[in-house]
Amino acid sequence: MRDRVQETANCRGAAHRRQHPDAHTCDLCEARAFNMCNALEPHELERLAAIMSNQRVEAGTTFIEEGAPADDLFNLTAGTVKVFKLLPDGRCQITGFMMAGDFLGLSRGGAYAYSATAVTPVTFCRFQRPQLRGLFNELPKIERQMLGLAMNELMAAQDQMVLLGRKTARERIASFLLTLSDRAVRRGRPGNPVDLPMTRGDIADYLGLTTETVSRSFTQLKTDRVIALKGNHAVEILDLEALEDIAGIDERGELAFDSIA
Amino acid sequence: MRDRVQETANCRGAAHRRQHPDAHTCDLCEARAFNMCNALEPHELERLAAIMSNQRVEAGTTFIEEGAPADDLFNLTAGTVKVFKLLPDGRCQITGFMMAGDFLGLSRGGAYAYSATAVTPVTFCRFQRPQLRGLFNELPKIERQMLGLAMNELMAAQDQMVLLGRKTARERIASFLLTLSDRAVRRGRPGNPVDLPMTRGDIADYLGLTTETVSRSFTQLKTDRVIALKGNHAVEILDLEALEDIAGIDERGELAFDSIA
DNA sequence: GCCTTGCATTGATCCAGGTCAAGGATTGTC
DNA sequence: GACAATCCTTGACCTGGATCAATGCAAGGC
Numbered sequence: 100m101r102d103r104v105q106e107t108a109n110c111r112g113a114a115h116r117r118q119h120p121d122a123h124t125c126d127l128c129e130a131r132a133f134n135m136c137n138a139l140e141p142h143e144l145e146r147l148a149a150i151m152s153n154q155r156v157e158a159g160t161t162f163i164e165e166g167a168p169a170d171d172l173f174n175l176t177a178g179t180v181k182v183f184k185l186l187p188d189g190r191c192q193i194t195g196f197m198m199a200g201d202f203l204g205l206s207r208g209g210a211y212a213y214s215a216t217a218v219t220p221v222t223f224c225r226f227q228r229p230q231l232r233g234l235f236n237e238l239p240k241i242e243r244q245m246l247g248l249a250m251n252e253l254m255a256a257q258d259q260m261v262l263l264g265r266k267t268a269r270e271r272i273a274s275f276l277l278t279l280s281d282r283a284v285r286r287g288r289p290g291n292p293v294d295l296p297m298t299r300g301d302i303a304d305y306l307g308l309t310t311e312t313v314s315r316s317f318t319q320l321k322t323d324r325v326i327a328l329k330g331n332h333a334v335e336i337l338d339l340e341a342l343e344d345i346a347g348i349d350e351r352g353e354l355a356f357d358s359i360a
Numbered sequence: 361m362r363d364r365v366q367e368t369a370n371c372r373g374a375a376h377r378r379q380h381p382d383a384h385t386c387d388l389c390e391a392r393a394f395n396m397c398n399a400l401e402p403h404e405l406e407r408l409a410a411i412m413s414n415q416r417v418e419a420g421t422t423f424i425e426e427g428a429p430a431d432d433l434f435n436l437t438a439g440t441v442k443v444f445k446l447l448p449d450g451r452c453q454i455t456g457f458m459m460a461g462d463f464l465g466l467s468r469g470g471a472y473a474y475s476a477t478a479v480t481p482v483t484f485c486r487f488q489r490p491q492l493r494g495l496f497n498e499l500p501k502i503e504r505q506m507l508g509l510a511m512n513e514l515m516a517a518q519d520q521m522v523l524l525g526r527k528t529a530r531e532r533i534a535s536f537l538l539t540l541s542d543r544a545v546r547r548g549r550p551g552n553p554v555d556l557p558m559t560r561g562d563i564a565d566y567l568g569l570t571t572e573t574v575s576r577s578f579t580q581l582k583t584d585r586v587i588a589l590k591g592n593h594a595v596e597i598l599d600l601e602a603l604e605d606i607a608g609i610d611e612r613g614e615l616a617f618d619s620i621a
Numbered sequence: 622g623c624c625t626t627g628c629a630t631t632g633a634t635c636c637a638g639g640t641c642a643a644g645g646a647t648t649g650t651c
Numbered sequence: 652g653a654c655a656a657t658c659c660t661t662g663a664c665c666t667g668g669a670t671c672a673a674t675g676c677a678a679g680g681c
Contacts, residue, residue: 529637
C-alpha cells in the first residue's frame with residue numbers, strides 16, 4: 100500500500116478531527132430498530148453498552164481513513180456519512196452514504212478498506228474490535244444480525260454495480276432519488292421531499308458522473324416536471340411513476356432481513 | 361416486480377436446465393479450505409452433509425433466476441458461475457464471477473436477488489434454506505464463517521464500484537486480469553497464464569463495457585507488450601508491474617478473514 | 622448590509638467508448 | 652474434415668457525458 104491516503108485525503112472538502120464524547124444510553128437510541136443491537140434484550144444491551152463509547156463528529160470530519168489500522172468498528176446512530184475510496188491520482192468513488200443503523204469499519208488485513216467522512220453532524224457508537232469480538236461469542240445474536248446487515252449491504256452494492264455499469268446519467272439520478280426516498284421512509288421520515296444532505300459533487304462521486312452532469316440531469320428532470328428542486332438540499336418528487344420508469348424500477352421496497360438462510 | 365425475467369432470460373446465451381445429481385463426500389471437497397465449511401469438525405460436517413445435495417450442471421445452465429422463490433442456497437465446489445442482473449430493456453450487468461468456495465443465493469423478500477448461469481461445467485452443494493437456518497442455531501461457526509465470506513464479498517463489491525464508476529476501459533481490463541490471477545493463486549492454481557473461462561461479452565457485461573471495447577483493450581495491452589493472448593481463454597502477463605500500474609494497484613493480496621471484529 | 626467563499630448552473634467544445642458493419646478465428650458436430 | 656454456429660477482432664462513425672470556462676446564488680463572517 101502506497102501512502103496515497105494522506106493526512107488530509109478527503110474526497111471533496113477539508114479534513115477535520117475534533118470529536119465530542121457525549122455518552123448516552125441505548126434506551127433512547129433511534130437507530131435501535133434497524134441496526135445490530137436490534138435483537139438484544141435489555142441486559143444484553145448493557146453488555147454491549149459497557150464496551151462502547153458514544154461520540155459525535157462535525158460535518159466534514161474524516162473519522163475513518165483507508166489503510167489506517169482498523170482498530171474500531173462504528174455503528175451510526177444519526178447523521179449521514181460518505182464512504183469512499185480514492186485512486187492513486189485522486190479520482191474518488193463514493194461507495195455508499197451511510198445513515199442511522201448502518202455499521203462502518205470493514206477491514207482488509209487489519210487496515211480499513213475505505214475512508215469515511217461525515218456529511219452532516221454525526222453520532223455513532225464506537226467499539227474496539229477485540230472487545231466486540233469477545234462479545235460475539237457470548238451473544239451470537241449480534242453476529243446473526245450483522246450477517247443480515249452485511250447481506251443487505253451486499254445486495255445494495257449489487258444494485259449499485261448495475262447502476263454504475265449500465266445506467267445512463269438520467270437513470271442514475273432517478274434511481275438515486277428513489278433509493279434515498281425509500282431509506283428515509285424506512286427510518287420513519289417523510290419520503291417525499293427527498294432530503295439531500297450531500298453536495299452535487301458527492302452525488303457525482305457516488306453515481307460515477309461529474310458535478311456538471313448531475314446538475315444537468317436534475318435540470319432536465321425538473322424541465323420534464325418529474326421533480327422540483329427545493330433549494331440545493333431537497334427535491335420534491337412530482338411524478339413518482341415517471342421517476343420509477345426512468346430508474347428502471349428495481350428500487351422495490353423489501354429489504355426484509357432474510358439473512359442468509 | 362414485473363415478469364421481466366422470463367423463462368429464458370439469460371445474459372448472453374440460451375438457458376438450459378439439466379442437472380446431474382452426483383453425490384460425494386465432503387472429505388474430498390477441494391473447496392473446503394475457503395468456503396463456509398472451513399471451520400467445521402468432521403462430525404459437524406456430517407450434520408451439514410446430511411441436509412445437502414451435491415449437483416452438477418453443464419455450462420450455460422441458468423440455475424438461479426432473479427425474482428424466483430429463493431428456496432435454496434448454493435455452495436460452489438468447482439467451475440465458474442456468472443451472477444448477473446438485467447434491466448427491463450435487457451441491459452445486463454454481471455455483478456460477479458463465482459468460483460469454488462463462493463456461496464450463492466442471496467434473497468430479498470423471499471426471491472432471488474440475481475440470476476446465476478454456469479460459465480463452465482459447475483458442481484455445487486445445494487441446501488434448503490429452512491434446514492440450513494435450523495443448523496445455524498446448532499453450529500454458529502457456520503454463521504461466523506458466512507459473515508466473513510459476506511464481508512469479503514462486500515469489499516470486492518466496493519472495489520468493483522470504484523472500477524465501474526471511475527476507471528477507464530484499459531484500467532478495468534488490467535484490474536480484471538489481476539483479480540482473476542489473484543483468485544487463481546488463492547485457490548492453489550497458477551496465477552500467470554490467467555485463465556479466462558468466460559467470453560469477451562461476459563467480460564464486457566462485468567466491466568460495464570462492450571465486447572468491442574474489451575477486445576480493443578486486450579489488443580492495446582498486447583501491442584504494448586504488457587500481456588500476450590493465448591487463444592481466447594487465456595492471457596499471459598508479460599509485465600506484471602506495468603499491469604499493476606495501469607490497474608491503479610489496489611488489487612493487493614490480503615483477503616484475510618478479518619471477519620467483522 | 623456587503624463581501625467572501627464555496628456550491629450550483631449553464632454553455633461550448635471534445636473525446637472515450639458506444640454503435641454499426643464486415644470479416645476472421647475457434648469450437649463443436651456429424 | 653467440412654460445415655455451422657459462435658465468438659473475436661477491426662474499422663468507420665457517432666454520441667453521451669467529460670472537460671473547460673464563465674456566471675449565478677446563498678449562507679456565514681465581520
